[in-house]
Amino acid sequence: MNFESVFPVWDKLTKAQQERINHTRIEKHFPKGTIIHNGDADCTGLLLINSGQLRAYINSEEGRQVTLYRLFDRDICLFSAPCMLHSIQFEVTIEAEKDTTLWIIPPDVYKSIMEDSAPLANYTNELMASRFSDVMWLIEQIMWKNMDARLAGFLLDESSIEDTNELKITHEVIANHLGTHREVITRMLRYLQNEGIVKLSRGTITILHKEKLISLQDK
Amino acid sequence: MNFESVFPVWDKLTKAQQERINHTRIEKHFPKGTIIHNGDADCTGLLLINSGQLRAYINSEEGRQVTLYRLFDRDICLFSAPCMLHSIQFEVTIEAEKDTTLWIIPPDVYKSIMEDSAPLANYTNELMASRFSDVMWLIEQIMWKNMDARLAGFLLDESSIEDTNELKITHEVIANHLGTHREVITRMLRYLQNEGIVKLSRGTITILHKEKLISLQDK
Numbered sequence: 003m004n005f006e007s008v009f010p011v012w013d014k015l016t017k018a019q020q021e022r023i024n025h026t027r028i029e030k031h032f033p034k035g036t037i038i039h040n041g042d043a044d045c046t047g048l049l050l051i052n053s054g055q056l057r058a059y060i061n062s063e064e065g066r067q068v069t070l071y072r073l074f075d076r077d078i079c080l081f082s083a084p085c086m087l088h089s090i091q092f093e094v095t096i097e098a099e100k101d102t103t104l105w106i107i108p109p110d111v112y113k114s115i116m117e118d119s120a121p122l123a124n125y126t127n128e129l130m131a132s133r134f135s136d137v138m139w140l141i142e143q144i145m146w147k148n149m150d151a152r153l154a155g156f157l158l159d160e161s162s163i164e165d166t167n168e169l170k171i172t173h174e175v176i177a178n179h180l181g182t183h184r185e186v187i188t189r190m191l192r193y194l195q196n197e198g199i200v201k202l203s204r205g206t207i208t209i210l211h212k213e214k215l216i217s218l219q220d221k
Numbered sequence: 222m223n224f225e226s227v228f229p230v231w232d233k234l235t236k237a238q239q240e241r242i243n244h245t246r247i248e249k250h251f252p253k254g255t256i257i258h259n260g261d262a263d264c265t266g267l268l269l270i271n272s273g274q275l276r277a278y279i280n281s282e283e284g285r286q287v288t289l290y291r292l293f294d295r296d297i298c299l300f301s302a303p304c305m306l307h308s309i310q311f312e313v314t315i316e317a318e319k320d321t322t323l324w325i326i327p328p329d330v331y332k333s334i335m336e337d338s339a340p341l342a343n344y345t346n347e348l349m350a351s352r353f354s355d356v357m358w359l360i361e362q363i364m365w366k367n368m369d370a371r372l373a374g375f376l377l378d379e380s381s382i383e384d385t386n387e388l389k390i391t392h393e394v395i396a397n398h399l400g401t402h403r404e405v406i407t408r409m410l411r412y413l414q415n416e417g418i419v420k421l422s423r424g425t426i427t428i429l430h431k432e433k434l435i436s437l438q439d440k
Contacts, residue, residue, distance in 0.1 A: 060357070062364065062365040064365075068364055089350035092354050116339075116343060117343055120336060120337055120339040123339050123342030123345075124335065124342045127306055127335075127345055128306055128307070129308070130346065130353065131309045132308040132310075133353075134308075134309070134349065135309060135310035137353070137357070137360065138311035139310075139311070141356065141359065144363050145281065145363065145400050146281040146283075146285070181364050
């Protein structure tokens with residue numbers, strides 16, 4: 003994809019602003035599994051995904067994780083540039099969930115253009131509201147749903163993202179998405195297998211009965 | 222307080238924008254306990270608190286609640302105007318926790334000024350990032366903390382907000398802040414009383430041992 007056709011408010015920037023972004027942005031490839039941004043580390047910059055998949059998550063002191071949201075082609079990652087807004091008082095980690103190619107816009111460049119450009123600032127507002135909605139969805143899940151309903155929802159999401167019923171994913175990875183322990187996931191998956199909803203084999207979870215997963219998710 | 226001295230980027234608005242806000246804003250008083258904005262209802266507008274205290278919370282289908290954040294003098298409430306950003310895909314309820322006087326700015330007025338004004342759009346970004354930080358703090362609490370640590374933190378917050386060790390608050394209200402059932406809070410408070418950390422009497426919780434509450438909060 004072409005950067006200028008993907009960047010959301012490109013036509014509303016001035017020629018000088020466009021040139022400044024074009025002269026400072028870099029394109030980079032990250033193999034699956036790379037930690038692209040780590041809460042503790044520097045202000046990486048705005049990430050515009052050309053192709054691939056990113057996962058944003060938080061860590062507990064004991065090393066547990068929970069996924070906040072995932073980003074796909076053409077999505078922009080804002081919280082990899084926490085220095086851009088001084089009110090961002092939290093840390094997220096950004097990981098390449100698949101081989102990912104993206105453009106990085108330096109945080110000071112984005113910030114200074116945003117300060118002058120109402121269109122870019124308004125776009126950034128929409129972007130943040132979008133991530134806010136993801137995180138509010140997560141809070142509702144954590145607060146009001148049981149883990150079995152959340153697991154069912156996660157398997158359905160994975161199946162939709164990967165466009166297959168045969169999910170290549172470990173119990174450990176699922177636990178890290180949902181913020182729980184591997185043993186909890188293993189126990190629940192075995193229960194789902196006993197009910198004939200999934201089939202487990204080495205490194206693979208096959209969804210046998212999507213409708214039952216959906217009703218479990220909604221319960 | 223005077224509206225113009227409290228509104229955050231007043232000096233960076235044009236004369237016309239200032240006049241538009243001044244001609245459309247209304248000042249209103251809400252007695253303690255009033256639901257000012259309800260997720261399902263209309264787009265109330267931006268709320269700028271003159272004096273008082275607001276609570277933003279979400280509801281479960283079964284009527285449980287959890288507090289997202291609280292707002293105080295000079296704070297601006299953004300999510301009472303969800304129509305302003307189409308990416309806001311969640312519903313919050315806003316309640317006056319104390320007698321509150323505030324200014325309401327119509328959402329269409331704020332939105333149309335924000336679309337032209339980089340300063341107002343950038344300010345709105347900081348505002349949203351601030352609420353985002355509140356909500357991320359909540360996620361970390363829910364995910365990684367036990368309810369007794371959260372209760373300790375809540376009692377300490379209340380004591381600091383009200384500037385007293387004698388909290389006039391019911392177990393039911395605490396449960397609605399923390400997203401749990403009254404019985405859970407009652408059981409934990411009795412435990413704290415047995416440990417000599419608080420003293421319970423009708424409608425009042427007295428903090429006897431702040432240091433022990435702090436160490437419980439941090440555990």
